[in-house]
Amino acid sequence: MEGPDSSRISVLHVDDEPGLAETAAGFLRHENEGFSVATVTSASEGLERLAEAAFDCVVSDYNMPEMNGIDFLRAVRATYPELPFVLFTGKGSEDIASDAISAGVSDYLQKRGGAERYTLLANRIENLVAQHRAEEGLRTRVRQQAAVADLGQYALRGCGLDALFERAVESVSEGLDTEYSKVLEYRPTSDDLLLRTGVGWQPGLVGEAAVGAGDESQAGYTLKTAEPVVVEDLRTETRFSGPPLLVDHDVVSGISVIIGTPEDPWGVLGTHTTAQRRFTEDDITFVRSVANVLTDAIEREQLEQDLQQAEQRYRTLLENFPAGSVFMYDDELRYLIARGEQLSVLGLTPADIEGKTMDEVFPPDVVTEQTPRYRAALEGEEQVWIQQYEGTYYRLHALPVETDNEKHVGMVVS
Template identity: 30%
Template sequence: MMGPSKMTTIHVLIIDDDDDLLEISKRFVNKIDDTIEITTVNSGKRGLEILASMYFDVVVCDFQMEKMNGLDVLKTIREQQNQIPFIMFTGHSHEQIAIQALNLGATNYLTKTGNPKTLYTELVHLIRRAVEHDRTERALRESEELYRSLVEASPDAVFVFNLEGKILRLNQQAKRLLGIENIEEIIGKDYRYWLVGKQAKTANIEFEKLVRGEALSQREYKFTLENGEPITVEAHSTSLKNSHGEPVGILAVVRDITRRNAIEEEIRISEERLRSLANNIDSAIWLSSPSNPSKIIYLNPGFEQIWEVPVEHALQNPEVFTESIHPEDKARVETAIADFVREQIDYNLQYRILTGQGELKWIWAKGFFILGKEKGVRQFGGIAQDITEWKKTQKALEESLTQFDRLFAASINGVALCDTSGILKQANSAILDMLGYEHNELIGKNISEFTVQEYHEDFFRTLSEMRIDTQIRSLKYEYYHKNGTRIPVSLNIWTNIDQNDEIIGYWIIIRDISKQKDMIEKLSESKEKYRRERERLSELAHHMRHDLVAGLQNIEAFSELIKDNMDFKLIDRIRENARQMRKVLDRSVELADAGLVIGKMQQTDMAKLVDEVAYRVIPENVTVEHKNLPIVKCDREKIEQVLHNILTNAIQHGKAKTIVVFSQELESELQIVIRNDGESIPDKIRKQIFRGDYFLRTSESLGMQIVRRIIEAHGWSITLDEGEPVSFRISIPRK
């Protein structure tokens, strides 16, 4: 497909299977706007073929056509990644068709109804609007790509700093200059990281000027790289400003001039060596006559590359230099050069020239002196470099930093600047939202006006104690919201320094820590509650053990005495039962002392567990049955303790003859029911049976309160059904 025409003509492809309508459309459109060139085809397939071989600015297509309708044409174009504007021009007025077209990427939708002149006037309007929008979008994309290309293609290192001197961005050339592998290694580092001694102080002075938005800065600095290698760089720096003219960052274009300095040293030793070296660089170099400083006797080939004027012509016509200076810059440049010659004051300038071909270029030029043996001025020299591309890069970066400023304003943390007395000078939207003020309400207020009174003294003492070299101070205070509520906040404060190293105010980062404070308080409450529960559980367990161990010892003793006169199998069951109860009690005390109710969880077959407990505690005259019991994850020994307690109580207190254990499945939970045919539980006991300060004290029972605690520690619940038969119901949530 051919590229777009550079003329103002708009190329339109109209697709419709009605040949008469194609002719009408072409005539009406050309009559309304003769800058629109119409190409017509009578099928969707033919339209796609011609679109692939010719350039068009917009496609106008009918919906209802044989073989391939308008939606099919549109879908095919978009599948080919072609974003050409597409207008659906059809006699169908169904809203659904319009919606489908727009969803597939149609630019607009127009029905073929109404007065022809009005209809085609609207069509022309839609065509022009679609093309203008498409061309604007394309130009914007090309501009952004050009900006990125300029920065990365720059032969010089490009750095962008924030107003605190921290590196925000740099290009690949900067990475090579500093000898680093990963750009992320130096993002956020201070510009003085590679400077030492007087170099750092000089850089500070220049940086502060730039922060205030003063003139461009061009300086040479000595860097010490990570590997210890010293290099000399030339930094061209300027302030980056927002749309209000306020500095938002610093742009520095840095060139390694270590080699150039060596060249200049050789120039002082040998003029011939200067010529040899100068002929191989792309900068323009000039030398004046020792006897007549106003006469240029040498120009290198770099001059011709920049000025686009032959060296011989310039040497014979020195007025070329002044005549090439842009009229708006001429007076400034001529004054600097005159001072250079008369007062021997170095000049370091950026200005514009008009080349021999009429092209506008930006030049950086520096004048220097060549000293003789007597250290008197023998000769003047100068070097000039084309910085046109750098200037373009600078402009693109300024626009980019405007976006950084917007991001700063949208920070989720409050950022404020106050003077030395605490008066707010700047505040971002996060602070306004936090405190409930409008911008004009907050700026000009003293911070103490919304600081809770008890923190005033500490706050102003902190400010008074801060020095230039003071580290960031972190504080926790409370602020008043505009509605009077108190907000706990954390502050990070550091000094704002002017170019004279004087403190002129303070930067403050403010964070709302309400949620953090609430979480700490809840954690403290939870710890206290846990401590009390642990003490209560431990006390209960020790008390139970004290009451029951003696009885268990008696059981073992009596078992030995009657062993010779009784059924040995029964005696073994009594002895095993006693040992098991002692084991459970000891483990309960151990777990209670550790603040625990349950131990290791494991998959447990409830049917087998019921059989084991029944074997130990159920007399032969009592029947225990179980039906459909599940496998559950639990502390097996503790659930065994629960079953032991409930079954023993049914026999000892309820005189039960039949006990049935079965399960019921509900939508949200699984229930295990333990039912017996014994005596009903009196209302007085029924109401207290699960209370924390009540448990049954018998030789066989560990207490229903322990049962409740074990069940609840598993995340389950236990209830006693109303009425008869006596039924304990353990509910296990499915989740």
């Protein structure tokens, strides 16, 4: 996705003489085809136009009724402190130049006859806008990097995922100045994405609204790609359709990135605007960095839950089987826990077994013989039997156990 078109420069020219203003606009457009010049004939009109639309630079005369160029400059600086401003006037003096500098003028240029003066003005505008964009880009990157660092520290404090999600969407909307941001949680069973947290959406949608996980939504399309998905105009998008969630909010442009990985997606982080916008590579990197923080936090919480679950299962086994090597299976006969000296006798470690099914560990004849017993234990029938394996006889005792309201098979080997 390309960033803003650096060749386009929008100029507001304020001069109380319409003929001179139009002449200057014509010369500027001739000097640079990328110039877009709007002209007004008073400072008050200039302030109105600035409130209505974004401009890259202001060019103003000095001698004007009601409000002169210096007063206009001060009014502009009160609201737009960094906007390039060129005082382009036929009335030149050291006092005027000094006042202009004190008021924060970006450049001061006297009107003179000849086209070369407009060539100089065009060059000054180009240089001022380029410098302003570079400085603004740097400030934006610094703010975004600080926001990502702050979010990372917040995650490390163990704030909980819901609180982290809320701060993440707020940071994205503030960092990119977008109306909407959201965290969508992927739900495989219903093949959709739930609006888990958001900024800007209509009341009652967070926690309730969902979008499809297929090509009917930008988020669904994002799940299928390893790269960020950037939309400049949803109304003309051909890769996917606009879901009601975005269409009903008049969304036009946006960025979405995956939370998790394409192989194991947790969900999608997205941000959107109602005005058409071309996002920069820095904007995309910012959203992706926030998604990375969320991915790490989700993985860390899942790991902690898995450890807690494993500890609970092991405690349950020890309560039911105080001696011998102990095992626990789920209803797919997958090993959840494997501990004890019998493992080493068989030349195995917990890592060799845990997470695998019986048929991934033992020969088919062992699996065929033992499976009915484990199934019976799952149904509530305690099982005790002798099993020969590699020339050694083992006594096996299996019975159903419950952990966290889930039914498993616990077994001791002695």
